[in-house]
Amino acid sequence: QLQLQESGPGLAKPSETLSLTCTVSGGSVSSDNNYWGWIRQPPGKGLEWIGNIHYSGSTYYNPSLKSRVSISVDTSNNQFSLNLSSVSAADTAVYHCAKSTPNSETYLSTWFDPWGQGILVTVSS
Amino acid sequence: DIVMTQSPDSLAVSLGERATIDCKSSQSVLYSSNNKNYLAWYQQKPGQPPKVLIYWASTRESGVPDRFSGSGSGADFTLTISSLQAEDVAVYYCHQYYRPPYTFGQGTKLEIK
Numbered sequence: 001q002l003q004l005q006e007s008g009p010g011l012a013k014p015s016e017t018l019s020l021t022c023t024v025s026g027g028s029v030s031s032d033n034n035y036w037g038w039i040r041q042p043p044g045k046g047l048e049w050i051g052n053i054h055y056s057g058s059t060y061y062n063p064s065l066k067s068r069v070s071i072s073v074d075t076s077n078n079q080f081s082l083n084l085s086s087v088s089a090a091d092t093a094v095y096h097c098a099k100s101t102p103n104s105e106t107y108l109s110t111w112f113d114p115w116g117q118g119i120l121v122t123v124s125s
Numbered sequence: 126d127i128v129m130t131q132s133p134d135s136l137a138v139s140l141g142e143r144a145t146i147d148c149k150s151s152q153s154v155l156y157s158s159n160n161k162n163y164l165a166w167y168q169q170k171p172g173q174p175p176k177v178l179i180y181w182a183s184t185r186e187s188g189v190p191d192r193f194s195g196s197g198s199g200a201d202f203t204l205t206i207s208s209l210q211a212e213d214v215a216v217y218y219c220h221q222y223y224r225p226p227y228t229f230g231q232g233t234k235l236e237i238k
Contacts, residue, residue, distance in 0.1 A: 047175065047218060047229040062226040063126075096174055103222075105158060110222045111165035113186070115174035 002027040004097050004116035012091075012123050018084040022097030022116055029078050030055045035100040035109035036080045038071060040093040041118070048093075052100060052109050053080055087123045094118040127151050127221050131230035137238040144206040146233045148219035153199045156223065163223035166195055166204045169232075170215045178217075179204065211237065 008020035022036070029036060038050040051061035053071045061069045070083040084091060096118040100109035128151040138144040154163045162182035167175035177186050179195035182202055192207045206213055214237060219230040 046231045047220075049225075049227040049229070052225075060225055064226070098174075100222075103163075105156065105161075108222070108225065109227070110163070111177050111180045111220065112175070113177040115176075118174055 002099065002114055004099065004114060006095060006097050006116045006119040008119060008121070010120055010122065012087050012121055013125055014088055014123055015086055018082070018087050018091065018121055018123070020082045020095055020097075020119060020121070021079050022081070024078045024080075024099075028075075029073055029080060030075050033102050035102060036071075036073065037098050037100055037109065037112060038082045039096045039098060039112065039115075040091075041096065042090075042093045043120075050082065050084075050095075054102075089123050092121065092123045094120050126226055127154065127224060127228055129219055129221055129228050129230040131217075131219060131233050133233060134231065135234040135236070137236045138206075138209045139238045140211065141208050142238075144209050144213070144235055146204045146217050146219075146235070148197075148202045148204070148230050150200045150202075150221055150223075154221045154223035155199050162198055162202070163221055164195075164197075164202055165220045165222065166193075167218045167220060168213075168215045169218065175218060206235075209235075209237070 003025045012018045035052045037052040053059045068085045073080040098112035098115040103110050130149045132147045164182045166179040169175040183195045194205050196203050216232045
């Protein structure tokens with residue numbers, strides 16, 4: 001059974017870079033042409049898609065965050081990572097990683113399943 | 126961006142009664158070449174990540190009780206719980222995967238009346 005687990009600091013300072021890792025178990029980040037994504041949820045609020053990466057390394061990001069986001073994949077450790085630069089209090093959120101199965105017609109991602117439990121990152125000095 | 130708008134924001138339903146949540150997209154999420162609606166529904170319980178219930182607007186995920194159903198096409202969709210159970214208390218989100226940036230509805234909080 002595929003499982004995802006986020007890890008990283010729970011606290012980031014304003015203007016610094018937030019770095020998180022998602023470790024995949026019960027499957028491989030290289031298998032089945034899957035996409036791997038990051039989604040965040042500010043406390044008490046809704047869901048915002050951050051970006052996806054294909055195991056080949058191709059990425060696409062939410063334009064609202066594109067200038068600050070970088071997602072990479074590490075196939076040797078079965079992980080993928082998120083870097084978000086120049087953070088502010090508005091970036092305080094629970095950050096989830098998730099898998100998305102590619103669509104055979106568009107070759108883009110589809111729904112997210114499964115999700116990691118999520119990690120709360122607070123941006124504060 | 127495709128904006129997803131859910132209604133209502135919150136809903137209180139008696140046990141055993143029907144619950145209905147609507148989701149409208151700012152443009153159609155129906156892909157004409159395969160006639161599929163690129164829409165999913167998720168359930169999120171407190172302290173847990175979202176869990177997919179429905180994809181392709183009406184296909185129930187394996188293991189999801191058959192009291193959950195999805196309907197609609199184009200830009201108007203509905204999630205129906207036919208007979209509300211206590212364990213269905215959660216926030217429900219719709220999600221379009223038609224085109225990036227992928228977007229979610231604001232969520233509908235479902236409670237017991």
